[in-house]
Amino acid sequence: MTTTAPPSHDSTLTTRLAAIVGERRVLVREGELRSYASDGLPGYHARPSIAVFPGTRDETIAVVRLLAELGLPFVPRGAGTGLSGGALADGVVLLGLHRLTRIISIDAENARAVVEPGVVNASLTRAAAPFGLHYAPDPSSQTACTIGGNVAENAGGPHCLKYGVTLNHILAVTALLPSGDVVTLGNADGENDGYDLLGAYVGSEGCFGVALDVTVKLARNPQAVRTLLADFLSVDAAAHAVSAIIASGIVPAAMEMMDAATIQAVEASIYAAGYPTDAAAILLIELDGAAAGIDDDATRVAAFCRGAGARAVRTATDPAERARLWQGRKKAFGAMGRISPHLVVQDAVVPRTKLPAILAEIHRIGDRFRVKVCNVFHAGDGNLHPNIGYDATSADESERVHQAMSAIMQACIDAGGTITGEHGVGLDKLPYMESLFSAGTLGAMCALRDVFDPDRRANPGKVVPVHSCREWHAASSARHGGGS
């Protein structure tokens, strides 16, 4: 964890921030700040020196300009649902954007919306529903996470298999740079000429500034949906079904796998979805689109599952059953959290053909470190979520969990994959960046950050290890950003 400990807060800063946002929106007391000392990732705690919550665009600009004037580092935060420690502010200012919840406009004709960064993902879909539209990227935390946070992390979700990730749905961002300058990235009203700065901004994890508004594409609600549940007696068989379906040219809207440990956790919880508890793996497959031809595709998908060894394939017969099948998947993390005090939700990607091998390897790693790994993931994308429930108050168990996760990350890198598909690097994945990228590549990432934030004040110490940046190395000698 970072060791820098700037002065906790001084009264001048507090007064000046309060003058912008009002006293109630500036937190300085330890007890109040404790709520902001972690995000969705357990095991990491870091208290901000001050937390400030602007309620309007103008207040946000004024706050960031004040921080620029004073040369103070800050960490942007949406709903704090991130799973990589990206929103942790260790002794610096925390800038919460969750009060910026205005949906500025919905343009049904062009299927797009302009929203403030604090708009909750699912709220946007609700607001778009009367127009027959929805916002396609659907992280499991969609009832809480914000669009600003989604843009910062380039968030994914089950339906990204067909519809694409956040990057593919953002047309433009009005960004407030750490300097206080306001710039438009992308072009909502035509093609973008010049460098794709919007593409660089999406997924920059709060290091390139904060979004004041975001223009997103909305997707048309499909005419027809078919949700299938296939159960398998081996994970391997389920993985082969995934490959066969993908190779067929059918593009399911989503294709999610859950292993036995996950199924049992879900079925023992209030989110019980009727999954077969004796299965080694299930696939939850959704097809959507025009009604014409969808049943033919569903029949073929079921045949691919049976061909790969599925014991049974059932199709949801009504919207209620479909919702129930999905609730089990989306609340799987919650269900796991019920069995152990802490849950680390991991995120990595492997090439699709490596799924059977990597799942076997993850199982071996779990045995080696005596931890129980539950897998629930976006199988169609090869995007794994190996999760480990544990008790973070036990130093020994925490250490074994940490070692198991490191081994899993290395195995995914060795398989030609990557260390995060949708959760971001944050603090948690920093140690693996050097296993994945060369010094030259990390240096290029630092150089890009320096263009957006030459003073390195926005979300300092995240994403790229400080010590691996050649230029950073010279500038900041002994500072060391590392994991737990």
Add this chain to the structure above:
Amino acid sequence: MSRQLVSDTAREVAGSVRAARENRAPLRIVGRGNWLDAGRPCRASSVLDIAPYSGIVEYEPGDLTLTARAGTTLAELARVTRAEGQWLPLDPGGSPESTLGATIATASAGPLASSFGTPRDQVLGCELVTGTGDVVHAGGRVVKNVAGFDLVRLNTGAWGTLGVITEVSVRLRALPALDRTFAVEMSAADAWQWLRASEYTPLAAELVSPAMSTILGTGASAVLLVRLGGNEALVSAAATSLVALGEVREVAPSVWDALAASEPPGSAVLRLSTAPSRCPALWERAAAIVERAHGSAHATLGRGVVRCILPVGGQDEDEMARLRGIIGALQHLGTSVVERLPASLWPSLVPPSAADPLSVGVRNAFDPDRLLNPGILGELA
């Protein structure tokens, strides 16, 4: 060990870039040479030839991903992937002998972008050599990846000015079971209404001007070319839904190759764009101007992009004055991105495309000595 290794291509290219740096001799990056008349004139003293660096580096069909050297042509990629029932759904205008590297560097897209997006949506990673001679591995080879800052998007469409692309990893798709194309005579407004309200998402829906329709052999009036993919039931239903709009004729899929190849060498080409709902109005006005100038046009309605192709009849003053008038009128209609233009017209007609402080900062970071394609974005030296 697990990090990506520097390819031989990158090693050689890095040597060339470092030599250019020492000699202060800027480089013109060239693939098959199909793009040399695109972009502003370059101030380069020597050519960096990427064409020899071709071939597939890694292709595992089950992963639906492929890595190839930058000099590999789109035709070669199509041949290799088709054998596995897959494709890279990118159909930029120009020759299929264009390279993958140039396609990514210029972010070139065609009608298929309507459903598959542009190169930024399909590139998973690339290896490149920056203007400082450093080798960078941006992104990776898997279909989802948010590790670190996105150098892939930054370099896609940067026209080589931030780095010489030496290898590219792309996402492939399985070929649809059926792939049929229909031509329907209809107005731009009706075409947009159909696209907007239809339950069907065509692979492509491209409106072509009468002149273009004549070139393609699809008639003498404006038509909407609709490319439908999917299973039998879906494609038939979608084709049937077109009947209400006008006379529907099935045309050979080769019409798309003909469209890509339809631009005479030396033409002036620019793309106008707007929000899709305003595209029919943009189309009507642009098509009228283009027709008077004896050019042709086609529009990807779903993206709101109109491509205008204007013949250039020589380099004399009168012809330049004529073109200046036409292009100025077109630019007046909306956002414009100019692709190809006689060299003398660039400075007066097109402002620099990367002159904002962030873009200048990016260029300074990756090519501080302006060694890579200098001038192509209209930037100051």
